Amino acid sequence: MKNCVIEFVNFTFKYRTQIDPTLHDINLRIYEGEKVLIVGPSGSGKSTLSNCINGLIPHIYTGEQKGDVLINGKNTAETSLFDLSCMVGTVLQDTDGQFIGLTVAEDIAFALENDCVAQDEMKKRVDEIAGIVEVGRHLKSSPGELSGGQKQRVSMAGVMVRDVGILLFDEPLANLDPATGKKAISLIDDIHKKTDTTVVIIEHRLEDALFCDADRIILVEDGRIAADMTPDELMSTDVLVRAGVREPLYVSALKAAGVKILPEDEAGQIDTLHVEKHSDRVRSWYHKQPAPPAPVYGDEVLSVSHLSFAYDQSRQVLDDVSLSVRQGEMMAIVGKNGAGKTTLANLICGFLQPLSGEIRLNGSDISPLTIKERGEHIGLVMQNPNQMISKSMIYDEVALGLQVRGVPEDEIKERVNKVLRICGLYPYRNWPISALSFGQKKRVTIAAILILEPEIMILDEPTAGQDYRHYTEIMEFVRDINERTGTTLIMITHDMHLMLEYTDRAVVIADGHLLADGTPASILTDDVISDRAYLKRTSLYDLAHACRIDDADGFTEAFINYERTHSRGQHDGT
Amino acid sequence: MERKLLTYEEKDTWIDKLCGVTKLVFFLCWSVTSMMTYDTRVLIVMLVLSLIIFKISRTRWDQVGSVFKFILLFLIINIIAIYLFSPSEGVKIYGTETILYGTGRYALRAEQLFYEFNIILKYFTVVPSIFIFIVTTNPSEFAASMNRVGISYKVGYSVAIALRYIPDIQGDFRKIRNAQMARGIEMSKKGRLVDRIKSTTAIIFPLVFSSMGRIDTISTAMELRSFGKHRKRTWYMARPLMRNDYLVIACSVLFMVVALTVTYIDGSRFYNPFV
Numbered sequence: 001m002k003n004c005v006i007e008f009v010n011f012t013f014k015y016r017t018q019i020d021p022t023l024h025d026i027n028l029r030i031y032e033g034e035k036v037l038i039v040g041p042s043g044s045g046k047s048t049l050s051n052c053i054n055g056l057i058p059h060i061y062t063g064e065q066k067g068d069v070l071i072n073g074k075n076t077a078e079t080s081l082f083d084l085s086c087m088v089g090t091v092l093q094d095t096d097g098q099f100i101g102l103t104v105a106e107d108i109a110f111a112l113e114n115d116c117v118a119q120d121e122m123k124k125r126v127d128e129i130a131g132i133v134e135v136g137r138h139l140k141s142s143p144g145e146l147s148g149g150q151k152q153r154v155s156m157a158g159v160m161v162r163d164v165g166i167l168l169f170d171e172p173l174a175n176l177d178p179a180t181g182k183k184a185i186s187l188i189d190d191i192h193k194k195t196d197t198t199v200v201i202i203e204h205r206l207e208d209a210l211f212c213d214a215d216r217i218i219l220v221e222d223g224r225i226a227a228d229m230t231p232d233e234l235m236s237t238d239v240l241v242r243a244g245v246r247e248p249l250y251v252s253a254l255k256a257a258g259v260k261i262l263p264e265d266e267a268g269q270i271d272t273l274h275v276e277k278h279s280d281r282v283r284s285w286y287h288k289q290p291a292p293p294a295p296v297y298g299d300e301v302l303s304v305s306h307l308s309f310a311y312d313q314s315r316q317v318l319d320d321v322s323l324s325v326r327q328g329e330m331m332a333i334v335g336k337n338g339a340g341k342t343t344l345a346n347l348i349c350g351f352l353q354p355l356s357g358e359i360r361l362n363g364s365d366i367s368p369l370t371i372k373e374r375g376e377h378i379g380l381v382m383q384n385p386n387q388m389i390s391k392s393m394i395y396d397e398v399a400l401g402l403q404v405r406g407v408p409e410d411e412i413k414e415r416v417n418k419v420l421r422i423c424g425l426y427p428y429r430n431w432p433i434s435a436l437s438f439g440q441k442k443r444v445t446i447a448a449i450l451i452l453e454p455e456i457m458i459l460d461e462p463t464a465g466q467d468y469r470h471y472t473e474i475m476e477f478v479r480d481i482n483e484r485t486g487t488t489l490i491m492i493t494h495d496m497h498l499m500l501e502y503t504d505r506a507v508v509i510a511d512g513h514l515l516a517d518g519t520p521a522s523i524l525t526d527d528v529i530s531d532r533a534y535l536k537r538t539s540l541y542d543l544a545h546a547c548r549i550d551d552a553d554g555f556t557e558a559f560i561n562y563e564r565t566h567s568r569g570q571h572d573g574t
Numbered sequence: 575m576e577r578k579l580l581t582y583e584e585k586d587t588w589i590d591k592l593c594g595v596t597k598l599v600f601f602l603c604w605s606v607t608s609m610m611t612y613d614t615r616v617l618i619v620m621l622v623l624s625l626i627i628f629k630i631s632r633t634r635w636d637q638v639g640s641v642f643k644f645i646l647l648f649l650i651i652n653i654i655a656i657y658l659f660s661p662s663e664g665v666k667i668y669g670t671e672t673i674l675y676g677t678g679r680y681a682l683r684a685e686q687l688f689y690e691f692n693i694i695l696k697y698f699t700v701v702p703s704i705f706i707f708i709v710t711t712n713p714s715e716f717a718a719s720m721n722r723v724g725i726s727y728k729v730g731y732s733v734a735i736a737l738r739y740i741p742d743i744q745g746d747f748r749k750i751r752n753a754q755m756a757r758g759i760e761m762s763k764k765g766r767l768v769d770r771i772k773s774t775t776a777i778i779f780p781l782v783f784s785s786m787g788r789i790d791t792i793s794t795a796m797e798l799r800s801f802g803k804h805r806k807r808t809w810y811m812a813r814p815l816m817r818n819d820y821l822v823i824a825c826s827v828l829f830m831v832v833a834l835t836v837t838y839i840d841g842s843r844f845y846n847p848f849v
Contacts, residue, residue, distance in 0.1 A: 054798060056794065056797075056798070060794070060797060081797065081798075082800045082803045085797075085798050085799060085800050086800070090798050092791065092794065092795055092798075094791050097787075097788055097791035097792060097795070098791060098792070098794075098795035099795075100735070100792065100795060100796055100799070100801075101714060101810075102712065102713055102714040102738060103714070103811075105810060106714050106810050106811060109810035110796075110799050110801075111799040111800055112808075112810075113807045113808050113809060113810055114799065114800040114801050114802070114803050114804070114807050115800060115803065115804075116804055116806060116807055116808050117808060118808060119808060119809070119810065119812060122808065122810055123810070126810070144742075158799065159798075159799070346752070349752070349756055350756075351752040351756075371752065371755045371756050372755060372756070372758050372760065374756065375755070375756035375757055375758055376758070378756075379756070379757075380752075380753055380756050382749065382750075382753050384784065386780060386783045386784055386787070387746065387749060387750050387753070387780045387784055388750070388753055388754075388780060389779070389780060389783075390754070390775065390776040390777070390779045390780055391779075400757065400759070400776075401757045401758050404757075404758045404759050404760065404773075405758050448757065449757070452757070452758070
């Protein structure tokens with residue numbers, strides 16, 4: 001029997017500021033060398049669980065606790081945070097925010113500096129760790145200049161430098177594009193195997209996190225442990241769906257086809273799945289699916305032709321990009337971080353001026369229009385609602401755009417109320433914004449743009465960092481807006497589910513070039529494009545292949561269409 | 575890339591290669607001298623020197639330009655206020671009264687003009703040295719050097735992190751401003767001044783909230799990596815003092831001593847051309 005390194009004994013915790021406990025009577029044991037995945041929707045208590053492991057609870061976030069948490073046999077309440085942090089290394093979710101040092105080397109060395117390690121030894125240790133995570137060439141760079149994947153490596157190095165026995169990852173995939181996320185998971189797996197550390201990963205993107213095998217998955221729901229089993233066992237149950245965590249797509253597809261998954265099917269990973277005995281069933285289900293309805297659009301509203309942009313001569317950010325958007329479309333602009341997606345949006349909104357090329361709105365060139373004038377036709381919703389909200393009351397925030405345009409007060413009132421009704425915010429119109437959840441704040445920012453009645457709305461990463469429930473809530477809302485008002489929607493994203501489920505068309509930008517323009521299913525089943533755009537081939541492709549369905553693209557579309565029509569039923573009335 | 579205000583930039587000059595602690599000593603000596611002295615001769619020498627050093631440090635105008643304009647605004651407010659509240663301060667100091675124009679309380683006096691000229695000089699001697707210090711000092715070395723002159727490393731680190739966040743906060747500011755402008759909030763020069771001042775609140779609120787988020791994350795990250803565990807800490811980037819460092823430190827101290835001696839030798843910190 002291996003040593004138990006993390007142990008929760010009848011543990012209950014209530015934050016000082018809250019009325020009810022966040023964690024109820026948790027009993028959990030994690031053994032030395034294990035790799036454990038903790039999943040659960042936002043607000044389930046999984047982050048609280050992680051804060052209990054690294055000691056932030058009770059040392060920084062105080063509250064009432066019953067029962068004990070033991071790390072390597074030491075009670076966290078009686079051990080200092082400094083001592084705990086020598087046993088548990090935490091890699092935080094926000095890859096940018098957690099950098100302390102100005103250069104990669106300093107950031108890795110930070111913990112050693114605090115431990116008063118001598119400079120020579122520190123340099124040796126930093127070189128060694130940088131070698132393991134392969135950032136040796138970047139020691140002198142600023143962490144901010146690195147790619148998303150490299151940043152993650154640096155933050156890992158920063159905690160591994162002290163020889164911690166337990167590595168705790170708080171949503172390591174949240175800020176990464178799918179391909180980089182996949183690499184991050186393999187790197188974690190690699191380190192786990194090489195160093196014999198215990199690895200705990202908190203994540204809600206289960207399918208991506210399961211890219212490498214895990215020993216156990218712990219599902220947290222409403223502050224309790226709802227499941228504690230192997231991935232294979234978990235896939236054979238329906239507890240994930242009930243808890244509001246998204247199953248891997250291939251599992252949903254199998255279940256949709258009426259397959260009863262058993263633990264011995266080894267459905268934890270698509271590679272281990274024994275699909276032979278189910279393939280007939282999947283095939284016949286596929287052939288019974290109706291053809292997805294072809295979407296109907298209006299005339300061209302926006303055309304971008306031969307658009308190029310560079311901050312300076314040396315670095316072309318966008319090169320000869322052309323595309324055409326039709327009225328009523330829901331479109332995704334995808335590509336890895338830094339590919340030029342946001343630059344394209346900034347050019348369309350007029351925040352940046354193109355080097356060459358033209359943007360036309362309803363057939364006329366928009367280069368003479370100011371940012372404000374463009375804003376009446378093209379609205380931009382930023383990723384983080386906190387970056388847009390400047391008023392304390394919902395009504396005032398939504399009315400702002402009309403007030404500054406000098407619209408009469410009566411008309412403002414009427415239009416605000418109308419928009420608030422569309423957005424489901426009417427009952428809260430006199431609430432302070434601070435009382436709203438993240439998703440509701442997002443609605444407020446969308447409403448504040450919608451009030452200007454733009455023809456086109458650009459949403460920058462509308463679902464970043466959201467769990468499945470909130471993701472669905474936001475996206476159903478956005479689709480509803482599109483259907484009710486006919487507003488054309490352009491979404492900048494690297495969420496593959498979003499593009500599959502909510503858009504009809506995806507434009508792929510890679511290294512400043514337009515790489516592809518087609519249906520999401522066709523892009524996510526094409527290896528070459530997926531690779532270059534840092535996307536990941538969807539597991540539906542592999543499932544189709546394994547079931548000997550030649551038209552993987554068609555299979556993907558059929559399943560998504562099935563999901564859309566079925567999830568519609570569930571979400572109506574919410 | 576977009577321009578970055580008041581941020582460290584690596585430049586291959588001998589000033590850049592000096593230790594942070596050397597620059598800090600220079601900066602302190604320089605500011606103390608400039609604050610104490612009203613001796614016009616000393617101030618003029620310092621002005622010339624600071625312009626030369628500014629040149630050698632290859633600090634570019636776009637790194638500091640808008641902050642400089644802002645300081646200039648303060649300077650103007652400052653000298654007007656002195657004139658309004660104390661129009662004959664110069665007479666008190668220099669002991670003579672030479673009316674150039676007008677009569678009564680607000681008559682324009684040569685002594686007053688000379689006194690205010692000295693104040694302007696003082697601004698112009700200190701401001702370039704602040705700029706040089708900020709744009710040539712690597713923020714991480716900055717903390718190390720403050721620690722070396724005896725200031726707690728926690729204080730040094732918080733200043734260093736504040737410096738490091740300047741570019742990020744500028745980025746946030748730009749993003750927020752753009753989005754608010756697209757909503758129709760006028761921030762370009764076309765708008766009226768009153769409207770523009772009002773509309774800045776539309777940026778400040780979101781900016782403060784997003785910055786508070788940053789602070790929260792970074793302090794958790796530091797806490798989890800044992801920041802503040804011991805009374806001392808070591809520095810990865812610490813550099814030993816080189817020949818140039820000793821030279822600069824010696825020159826700075828020497829300059830301060832000489833300048834202050836020249837200033838106080840006749841018993842007053844003012845140089846008096848009127849007697």
